[in-house]
Amino acid sequence: MTPILRAEGVSLGYGQTPIIENLDLTIVPGAITVIVGANASGKSTLLKGLSRLITPDAGQVTLRGRNIRALPAKKVATVVGLLPQQPVAPDGITVADLVGRGRYPHQGWFRQWSSSDDEIVAAAMAATNTHELAARRLEDLSGGQRQRVWIAMALAQDPEILLLDEPTTFLDVTHQIEVLDLLLERNRERGTTVVMVLHDLNLAARYADHLVVMCAGRIVANGTPAETLTAEIVRHAFDLEARIVPDPVCGSPMVVPIGRFHGVASTTTTPGVRHNEPVVI
Amino acid sequence: MTMLRERQADAAPLTAARAQRSRRERRVVLVLVGALLIVAAFSLAVGAYSLSVPDLLRTLAGQGTQSENFIVLSLRLPRLTLAVLVGVAFALSGALFQTVLRNPLASPDIIGVTGGASAAAVFGMLILGFGSLATSLAAFAGAIIIAGVIYLLARRGGVVGYRFVLIGVGVAFMVQGLLGYLLSRADLNDAQGALLWLVGSVSGARWQNISVVAVLLLLLLPVIRLADGRLRALQLGDDLATSLGVGAERTRLVLLVIAVALAATATAAVGPLAFVAFVAAPIAWRVVGTGGLALIPAALIGALITTVADFVAQHLLPGQLELPAGIITGAIGAPYLLWLLATSNKTGKSA
Numbered sequence: 273m274t275p276i277l278r279a280e281g282v283s284l285g286y287g288q289t290p291i292i293e294n295l296d297l298t299i300v301p302g303a304i305t306v307i308v309g310a311n312a313s314g315k316s317t318l319l320k321g322l323s324r325l326i327t328p329d330a331g332q333v334t335l336r337g338r339n340i341r342a343l344p345a346k347k348v349a350t351v352v353g354l355l356p357q358q359p360v361a362p363d364g365i366t367v368a369d370l371v372g373r374g375r376y377p378h379q380g381w382f383r384q385w386s387s388s389d390d391e392i393v394a395a396a397m398a399a400t401n402t403h404e405l406a407a408r409r410l411e412d413l414s415g416g417q418r419q420r421v422w423i424a425m426a427l428a429q430d431p432e433i434l435l436l437d438e439p440t441t442f443l444d445v446t447h448q449i450e451v452l453d454l455l456l457e458r459n460r461e462r463g464t465t466v467v468m469v470l471h472d473l474n475l476a477a478r479y480a481d482h483l484v485v486m487c488a489g490r491i492v493a494n495g496t497p498a499e500t501l502t503a504e505i506v507r508h509a510f511d512l513e514a515r516i517v518p519d520p521v522c523g524s525p526m527v528v529p530i531g532r533f534h535g536v537a538s539t540t541t542t543p544g545v546r547h548n549e550p551v552v553i
Numbered sequence: 554m555t556m557l558r559e560r561q562a563d564a565a566p567l568t569a570a571r572a573q574r575s576r577r578e579r580r581v582v583l584v585l586v587g588a589l590l591i592v593a594a595f596s597l598a599v600g601a602y603s604l605s606v607p608d609l610l611r612t613l614a615g616q617g618t619q620s621e622n623f624i625v626l627s628l629r630l631p632r633l634t635l636a637v638l639v640g641v642a643f644a645l646s647g648a649l650f651q652t653v654l655r656n657p658l659a660s661p662d663i664i665g666v667t668g669g670a671s672a673a674a675v676f677g678m679l680i681l682g683f684g685s686l687a688t689s690l691a692a693f694a695g696a697i698i699i700a701g702v703i704y705l706l707a708r709r710g711g712v713v714g715y716r717f718v719l720i721g722v723g724v725a726f727m728v729q730g731l732l733g734y735l736l737s738r739a740d741l742n743d744a745q746g747a748l749l750w751l752v753g754s755v756s757g758a759r760w761q762n763i764s765v766v767a768v769l770l771l772l773l774l775p776v777i778r779l780a781d782g783r784l785r786a787l788q789l790g791d792d793l794a795t796s797l798g799v800g801a802e803r804t805r806l807v808l809l810v811i812a813v814a815l816a817a818t819a820t821a822a823v824g825p826l827a828f829v830a831f832v833a834a835p836i837a838w839r840v841v842g843t844g845g846l847a848l849i850p851a852a853l854i855g856a857l858i859t860t861v862a863d864f865v866a867q868h869l870l871p872g873q874l875e876l877p878a879g880i881i882t883g884a885i886g887a888p889y890l891l892w893l894l895a896t897s898n899k900t901g902k903s904a
Contacts, residue, residue, distance in 0.1 A: 325795050349798030356792035360655070365788075365844025368570035376786050377798040390564035397567075406566045407573065409844075429797065 281331035284321040292489040304466040306476040309486030315469045323354035349377035353431030368406040374428030396427035416447035436468040477524040501525040585853035635758035636859040638766040642819035644855020647830030649812035660831040661816035664721020668728040669699025670820040679739040689821035696817030753824030753879030762822045828886020
C-alpha cells in the first residue's frame with residue numbers, strides 16, 4: 273500500500289517569519305490532491321515542508337508514521353519526489369542525461385547504473401512523450417517540452433508520492449492540459465499519489481480528487497472539489513466574488529469570477545456605468 | 554517500490570545518447586593528454602641546454618649522461634611535475650567551487666581564498682621573517698581562514714551561490730588592501746621577494762613541496778570521484794538535490810572544504826597563479842559541452858595552462874629575466890573574466 277504522508281502540527285517559515293502555524297494535513301494515498309490558495313497563502317511553503325526542503329519550526333512531517341527527518345534521505349527520495357517550480361539545469365545538458373539523474377536515489381555503492389535504470393528512464397520519457405528529444409539540449413527546447421522533460425525526470429525517480437509546485441505555470445492552455453492529463457494517467461494507471469499546487473481553480477477542480485484550499489497559512493477547506501469549492505469559500509480564501517457552475521465537460525465545480533464591471537443578470541453590462549460594489553449573487 | 558516494467562519502452566536511444574556523451578568526453582580527454590605530453594616533452598627538452606627527442610627518452614629511461622640527468626631529472630622534471638600537479642589542484646578546486654555554488658565567478662582566486670593565502674604568506678615573509686616551509690603553512694592557514702569567514706558570512710539566511718560570490722569579492726578586496734599595506738611598509742628588497750611570490754611561479758619546485766601536493770591529490774581524488782552523483786544532483790539546484798536525497802547544505806560544505814584544501818595547498822606550493830582555477834572548468838564545460846561535470850577534462854586543462862604558461866614565461870618572452878608563470882596565466886584569465894562579465898547579464902546565467 274502506498275505510504276501515508278502526513279503533516280502533524282507543523283509550523284513552517286523562512287527565518288523569523290512564520291508562514292504556516294500548527295497545520296495538520298493527511299495526504300490521501302493513491303489520490304490526486306491539489307492545493308490552491310491566493311498568492312502568499314502558504315501553498316508552496318506547505319509543499320516544501322512536505323518534501324523536507326524546509327524543516328518545520330514545530331511539529332513534524334511523517335512518512336509511514338515516522339518523522340521524515342529521521343529517515344535516511346536517499347530512502348525517502350525513493351518514496352517522495354518533488355518537482356520545484358523553477359528547477360535549474362547546467363548549460364548544455366541533454367534531455368537523456370537530465371532525466372537519468374532522477375535515478376540517483378536508486379543508485380548506491382554497490383548498485384551503479386544498470387539496464388533496468390535505462391528501461392525506467394525510457395518508460396518515463398515515453399510516458400511524457402519526450403523520448404524523441406533524448407539527444408537534444410534542454411535549452412534548445414520550448415517551454416512545454418522542457419516542462420515535460422522535468423516531469424519525466426520526476427517520473428524516472430519513480431516515487432510513490434509525487435509533489436509538484438505549479439507544474440503548469442508558464443505553459444499555454446494546451447500544454448497545461450497535456451501535463452495534467454499526464455499526471456492523471458500516471459495516478460490512475462500506477463496509483464502514484466500526486467500532490468500539486470495549481471493556480472487555475474477550474475483545472476484544480478477538474479483534476480483533483482481532494483482539494484485543499486489555503487488562506488493566510490491555514491487550511492480553510494479540505495475535501496472533494498464539490499465540497500470545497502463553494503462561492504463562500506472562494507470569497508473567503510481569494511477575496512473574490514464568483515459564481516460556481518458545473519463544468520460543462522465533466523460536471524466538476526467551475527468558478528466564474530464576477531469582477532467589478534460584469535455580473536448584472538450575468539449577461540449584460542451597462543456601458544459607462546461603474547459598479548463600485550461587487551454584485552453579490 | 555513500484556517498478557516501471559509494465560510499459561516497455563525502447564531504451565536504445567538512451568544508451569546511444571549516453572554513449573555519444575561519453576565518447577565526446579573521451580575524445581576531449583585523449584586530445585588533452587596528447588597536448589600535455591607534447592608540452593611536457595618541450596618543457597623537458599628545451600632550454601639553455603636542449604636535447605633531441607631520442608636523447609630525452611634515453612635520459613628519462615635512466616640512460617642519460619651525468620649532465621643530461623642533472624638538467625632533465627633534477628632541474629626540469631620537478632618543475633614540470635609541480636606545474637602539472639598545481640594545475641590539476643587549482644582546476645579541480647575551481648570546478649568544485651563553481652559547480653557547488655552554481656556560479657562561474659565562484660572560484661577561489663576571484664572570491665579571495667587564494668588572496669587570503671597570499672596575505673598570510675606575505676605577512677609571514679615580511680613581518681615574521683618566515684622561511685619557505687613556514688610561508689607555505691601560513692598560506693594554507695590563510696586560505697582556510699578566509700574561506701571559513703566567507704562561508705559563515707554567506708551562510709546566514711541559507712542562500713549560498715550569488716551571496717557567496719558577492720561576499721567573497723568583498724573579502725578579496727579587504728585582503729588586497731591588507732596586502733598593499735604590508736608591501737608598502739616593507740623593506741624594498743623584501744617587498745620584491747614577496748611580489749615575486751605573489752605572481753606565482755613553479756621555479757621553486759623541490760620534491761618536498763611536490764610530494765605535499767601529490768599526496769593531497771591522491772587522498773582527495775577518490776573522494777571527489779565518489780561525490781560524482783551528488784555533484785550531478787547539486788547541479789540541478791538545492792531543491793531538486795534535496796528531493797533526490799542529497800543533503801545539499803552538508804554536501805556543499807564537505808566539497809567546499811575539499812576545494813579550499815586543494816587551492817590552499819597549490820597556493821602554498823607555488824603562490825596564487827592567477828586565474829587557473831577560474832578558467833579551467835568553464836573551458837572544459839565549453840569543450841565537452843554536455844552539461845556534465847567534466848572534472849577530468851578540467852583537471853587536464855588546468856595542467857595544460859600551468860605547463861604552457863611556465864614554458865612561455867621561461868623561454869618565449871623577451872628579456873634576460875625568467876618570468877614567473879603567474880604573469881602568463883593572468884594574461885589568459887583577465888580577458889576571460891571581462892568576457893564573462895560582459896556576456897553573463899545577457900544570458901542571466903552567472904547570477
